[in-house]
Amino acid sequence: MGEVRVRVKLTNALDRALARRGKIKDSEIRTYEADALIDTGAVSSVVPLNVMQQLGLEVDGQRVAEYADGRNEVVNLTEPIMFDIIGRKTTEGAMVLGNEVIIDQTILEVLDLLVDCNNRKVIPNPAHPDQPVVKIK
DSSP states (O other): OOOOEEEEEEEEHHHHHHHHTTSSOGGGOOEEEEEEEEOTTOSSOEEOHHHHHHTTOOEEEEEEEEOTTSOEEEEEEESOEEEEETTEEEEEOOEEOSSSOEEOHHHHHHTTEEEETTTTEEEEOTTSSSSOOOOOO
């Protein structure tokens, strides 16, 4: 099976909140678009340092990242980012490392998206094609 990628629009969530409150213009909201790698084994999304900087985000803590080869590394976490994938949106911080945007399993679950491995794409859950339904129990 090959890797699965999806187009994602990343938005500085704090900019978006300020624009909603009339403190900045919509044109001042910082965004970044990327073809992101889907990693269903990851429990935190990832953005490279240059993406964090382009979005104008600050460091909001640190976390230990464990790589597939067993190595551990302390990495920075970003302030909140809005992730928009095929029109479905959620907001969370991301780990800062590497050179590509990685979407984790939690974003897929919150957005009620499934990975279609045969066609190597992300699709809305067929049971909820119009909007995400989030399980709470």
